[in-house]
Amino acid sequence: MLIRRESARDAEAVEAVTAAAFARPGAPGPPAEARLVRELRADPAWLPPLSLVAVTAGDEVIGHVLCTRGHVGAVPVLGLGPLSVRPDWQRRGVGSALVHAILGAADALDEPLVALLGDPGYYGRFGFRLSQEYQIAPPQPEWRAHFQVRPLASYRPGIRGTFGYAEPFDRM
Numbered sequence: 772m773l774i775r776r777e778s779a780r781d782a783e784a785v786e787a788v789t790a791a792a793f794a795r796p797g798a799p800g801p802p803a804e805a806r807l808v809r810e811l812r813a814d815p816a817w818l819p820p821l822s823l824v825a826v827t828a829g830d831e832v833i834g835h836v837l838c839t840r841g842h843v844g845a846v847p848v849l850g851l852g853p854l855s856v857r858p859d860w861q862r863r864g865v866g867s868a869l870v871h872a873i874l875g876a877a878d879a880l881d882e883p884l885v886a887l888l889g890d891p892g893y894y895g896r897f898g899f900r901l902s903q904e905y906q907i908a909p910p911q912p913e914w915r916a917h918f919q920v921r922p923l924a925s926y927r928p929g930i931r932g933t934f935g936y937a938e939p940f941d942r943m
Protein backbone atom coordinates (compact mmCIF):
# COMPACT_ATOMS: atom_id res chain seq x y z
CA MET A 772 0.00 0.00 0.00
CA LEU A 773 1.15 3.52 -0.83
CA ILE A 774 -0.23 6.91 0.16
CA ARG A 775 -0.17 9.62 -2.48
CA ARG A 776 -2.00 12.78 -3.46
CA GLU A 777 -5.27 12.29 -5.31
CA SER A 778 -4.95 12.88 -9.05
CA ALA A 779 -7.64 14.00 -11.51
CA ARG A 780 -8.31 10.42 -12.63
CA ASP A 781 -9.02 9.22 -9.05
CA ALA A 782 -12.28 11.13 -8.44
CA GLU A 783 -14.65 8.32 -9.42
CA ALA A 784 -12.70 5.66 -7.48
CA VAL A 785 -12.60 7.92 -4.40
CA GLU A 786 -16.36 8.32 -4.50
CA ALA A 787 -16.81 4.55 -4.84
CA VAL A 788 -14.54 3.88 -1.84
CA THR A 789 -16.42 6.50 0.20
CA ALA A 790 -19.78 4.97 -0.74
CA ALA A 791 -18.57 1.46 0.16
CA ALA A 792 -17.06 2.54 3.50
CA PHE A 793 -20.18 4.40 4.64
CA ALA A 794 -22.79 1.99 3.17
CA ARG A 795 -25.55 1.17 5.66
CA PRO A 796 -27.50 -2.05 5.14
CA GLY A 797 -31.04 -1.32 3.96
CA ALA A 798 -30.49 2.42 3.46
CA PRO A 799 -31.88 3.75 0.17
CA GLY A 800 -29.44 5.32 -2.30
CA PRO A 801 -25.74 6.07 -1.91
CA PRO A 802 -24.51 7.36 1.47
CA ALA A 803 -24.50 11.12 1.99
CA GLU A 804 -20.72 11.06 2.54
CA ALA A 805 -20.14 10.16 -1.15
CA ARG A 806 -22.17 13.20 -2.24
CA LEU A 807 -20.33 15.33 0.32
CA VAL A 808 -16.94 14.44 -1.18
CA ARG A 809 -18.24 15.34 -4.68
CA GLU A 810 -19.62 18.67 -3.46
CA LEU A 811 -16.46 19.50 -1.55
CA ARG A 812 -14.38 18.83 -4.67
CA ALA A 813 -16.33 21.59 -6.45
CA ASP A 814 -16.14 24.00 -3.50
CA PRO A 815 -13.58 26.79 -2.89
CA ALA A 816 -12.75 25.04 0.42
CA TRP A 817 -11.14 22.12 -1.49
CA LEU A 818 -7.37 21.96 -0.97
CA PRO A 819 -5.70 19.74 -3.64
CA PRO A 820 -2.57 18.94 -1.54
CA LEU A 821 -4.81 17.63 1.24
CA SER A 822 -6.79 14.97 -0.60
CA LEU A 823 -4.82 11.74 -0.23
CA VAL A 824 -5.48 8.23 -1.47
CA ALA A 825 -4.19 4.86 -0.32
CA VAL A 826 -3.49 2.63 -3.31
CA THR A 827 -2.44 -0.97 -3.87
CA ALA A 828 0.71 -1.93 -5.75
CA GLY A 829 -1.50 -1.93 -8.88
CA ASP A 830 -2.64 1.67 -8.13
CA GLU A 831 -6.16 0.67 -7.11
CA VAL A 832 -7.73 3.16 -4.68
CA ILE A 833 -8.59 1.45 -1.37
CA GLY A 834 -8.74 4.45 0.98
CA HIS A 835 -9.15 8.21 0.99
CA VAL A 836 -8.85 11.12 3.39
CA LEU A 837 -9.17 14.84 2.92
CA CYS A 838 -8.99 18.10 4.78
CA THR A 839 -10.92 21.15 3.62
CA ARG A 840 -10.78 24.76 4.70
CA GLY A 841 -12.65 25.51 7.89
CA HIS A 842 -12.44 28.33 10.40
CA VAL A 843 -12.28 28.94 14.13
CA GLY A 844 -13.84 32.37 14.30
CA ALA A 845 -11.96 34.20 11.53
CA VAL A 846 -8.83 32.00 11.72
CA PRO A 847 -8.38 29.54 8.82
CA VAL A 848 -7.92 25.97 10.05
CA LEU A 849 -8.73 22.54 8.62
CA GLY A 850 -11.66 20.15 8.87
CA LEU A 851 -10.79 16.48 8.35
CA GLY A 852 -13.20 14.08 6.68
CA PRO A 853 -14.71 12.00 5.38
CA LEU A 854 -12.08 9.30 6.02
CA SER A 855 -12.85 6.07 4.17
CA VAL A 856 -11.27 2.66 3.82
CA ARG A 857 -12.83 0.07 1.51
CA PRO A 858 -14.45 -2.58 3.76
CA ASP A 859 -12.27 -5.46 2.49
CA TRP A 860 -9.17 -3.45 3.47
CA GLN A 861 -10.28 -2.29 6.92
CA ARG A 862 -8.32 -3.16 10.11
CA ARG A 863 -5.04 -3.50 8.23
CA GLY A 864 -3.56 -0.10 9.06
CA VAL A 865 -4.78 1.82 5.98
CA GLY A 866 -6.89 4.31 7.96
CA SER A 867 -4.02 4.97 10.38
CA ALA A 868 -1.57 5.51 7.51
CA LEU A 869 -3.95 8.00 5.88
CA VAL A 870 -4.45 9.97 9.12
CA HIS A 871 -0.73 10.12 9.88
CA ALA A 872 0.00 11.19 6.30
CA ILE A 873 -2.56 13.98 6.20
CA LEU A 874 -1.50 15.34 9.60
CA GLY A 875 2.11 15.43 8.37
CA ALA A 876 1.09 17.18 5.16
CA ALA A 877 -1.04 19.74 7.04
CA ASP A 878 1.80 20.42 9.48
CA ALA A 879 4.26 20.91 6.60
CA LEU A 880 1.85 23.43 5.06
CA ASP A 881 1.92 25.43 8.34
CA GLU A 882 -1.73 24.76 9.09
CA PRO A 883 -2.28 25.33 12.81
CA LEU A 884 -5.03 22.87 13.62
CA VAL A 885 -7.17 20.00 12.29
CA ALA A 886 -10.71 19.46 13.57
CA LEU A 887 -13.08 16.53 13.08
CA LEU A 888 -16.22 14.83 14.29
CA GLY A 889 -15.48 11.22 15.16
CA ASP A 890 -14.97 8.56 17.77
CA PRO A 891 -12.40 9.67 20.40
CA GLY A 892 -11.58 5.96 20.84
CA TYR A 893 -10.17 5.93 17.32
CA TYR A 894 -8.77 9.44 16.85
CA GLY A 895 -7.14 9.80 20.28
CA ARG A 896 -4.22 7.66 19.05
CA PHE A 897 -3.37 10.41 16.53
CA GLY A 898 -3.24 13.16 19.15
CA PHE A 899 -6.81 14.41 18.74
CA ARG A 900 -8.43 15.72 21.94
CA LEU A 901 -11.93 16.98 22.63
CA SER A 902 -12.10 20.50 21.22
CA GLN A 903 -13.32 21.98 24.50
CA GLU A 904 -9.84 21.34 25.97
CA TYR A 905 -8.66 24.06 23.56
CA GLN A 906 -11.67 26.37 24.09
CA ILE A 907 -12.95 25.52 20.65
CA ALA A 908 -16.68 24.88 20.35
CA PRO A 909 -18.17 22.45 17.80
CA PRO A 910 -20.49 23.80 15.09
CA GLN A 911 -23.38 22.02 16.88
CA PRO A 912 -23.36 22.05 20.71
CA GLU A 913 -24.60 18.44 20.82
CA TRP A 914 -21.37 17.26 19.11
CA ARG A 915 -19.32 18.12 22.22
CA ALA A 916 -18.51 14.50 23.14
CA HIS A 917 -17.21 13.68 19.63
CA PHE A 918 -15.78 16.90 18.24
CA GLN A 919 -11.98 16.83 18.42
CA VAL A 920 -8.98 18.91 17.41
CA ARG A 921 -5.32 18.15 16.77
CA PRO A 922 -3.00 21.16 17.17
CA LEU A 923 0.01 21.29 14.83
CA ALA A 924 3.34 23.16 15.07
CA SER A 925 1.78 26.53 14.05
CA TYR A 926 -1.00 26.28 16.65
CA ARG A 927 -1.29 29.17 19.10
CA PRO A 928 -3.59 29.33 22.12
CA GLY A 929 -5.34 32.44 20.76
CA ILE A 930 -7.20 30.22 18.30
CA ARG A 931 -10.49 30.03 20.19
CA GLY A 932 -14.15 30.20 19.36
CA THR A 933 -16.58 28.18 17.31
CA PHE A 934 -15.43 25.92 14.50
CA GLY A 935 -17.17 26.20 11.12
CA TYR A 936 -16.88 23.59 8.34
CA ALA A 937 -16.89 24.30 4.61
CA GLU A 938 -20.39 25.07 3.36
CA PRO A 939 -21.17 21.62 1.79
CA PHE A 940 -21.06 20.07 5.30
CA ASP A 941 -24.13 22.16 6.18
CA ARG A 942 -26.15 20.18 3.63
CA MET A 943 -25.30 16.81 5.24
Ligand SMILES: CC(C)(COP(=O)(O)OP(=O)(O)OC[C@H]1O[C@@H](n2cnc3c(N)ncnc32)[C@H](O)[C@@H]1OP(=O)(O)O)[C@@H](O)C(=O)NCCC(=O)NCCS
Nearest residue numbers: 792854855856861862863864865866867888889890892893
Ligand atom coordinates in the same frame (compact mmCIF):
# COMPACT_ATOMS: atom_id res chain seq x y z
C1 LIG B 1 -12.75 4.14 10.51
C2 LIG B 1 -11.89 3.60 9.38
C3 LIG B 1 -11.47 4.73 8.46
C4 LIG B 1 -10.66 2.94 10.01
O1 LIG B 1 -9.82 2.47 8.97
P1 LIG B 1 -8.98 1.12 9.14
O2 LIG B 1 -8.08 1.01 7.97
O3 LIG B 1 -9.93 0.00 9.39
O4 LIG B 1 -8.20 1.47 10.46
P2 LIG B 1 -6.82 0.88 10.97
O5 LIG B 1 -6.61 -0.51 10.42
O6 LIG B 1 -5.75 1.86 10.73
O7 LIG B 1 -7.07 0.83 12.51
C5 LIG B 1 -7.92 -0.16 12.97
C6 LIG B 1 -8.16 0.15 14.41
O8 LIG B 1 -9.14 1.17 14.49
C7 LIG B 1 -10.17 0.72 15.32
N1 LIG B 1 -11.40 1.36 14.86
C8 LIG B 1 -11.93 1.35 13.62
N2 LIG B 1 -13.07 2.08 13.62
C9 LIG B 1 -13.23 2.53 14.89
C10 LIG B 1 -14.18 3.31 15.56
N3 LIG B 1 -15.27 3.80 14.92
N4 LIG B 1 -14.01 3.57 16.86
C11 LIG B 1 -12.96 3.09 17.55
N5 LIG B 1 -12.01 2.34 16.96
C12 LIG B 1 -12.15 2.05 15.68
C13 LIG B 1 -10.17 -0.75 15.19
O9 LIG B 1 -10.74 -1.34 16.33
C14 LIG B 1 -8.69 -1.02 15.15
O10 LIG B 1 -8.16 -0.95 16.43
P3 LIG B 1 -7.06 -1.98 16.90
O11 LIG B 1 -5.92 -1.77 15.94
O12 LIG B 1 -6.76 -1.52 18.30
O13 LIG B 1 -7.73 -3.27 16.78
C15 LIG B 1 -12.64 2.52 8.54
O14 LIG B 1 -13.08 1.51 9.42
C16 LIG B 1 -13.82 3.04 7.75
O15 LIG B 1 -13.69 3.45 6.59
N6 LIG B 1 -15.02 3.01 8.37
C17 LIG B 1 -16.22 3.44 7.73
C18 LIG B 1 -16.26 4.92 7.54
C19 LIG B 1 -16.00 5.69 8.82
O16 LIG B 1 -16.61 5.41 9.85
N7 LIG B 1 -15.12 6.68 8.72
C20 LIG B 1 -14.72 7.50 9.85
C21 LIG B 1 -15.77 8.51 10.14
S1 LIG B 1 -15.21 9.65 11.35
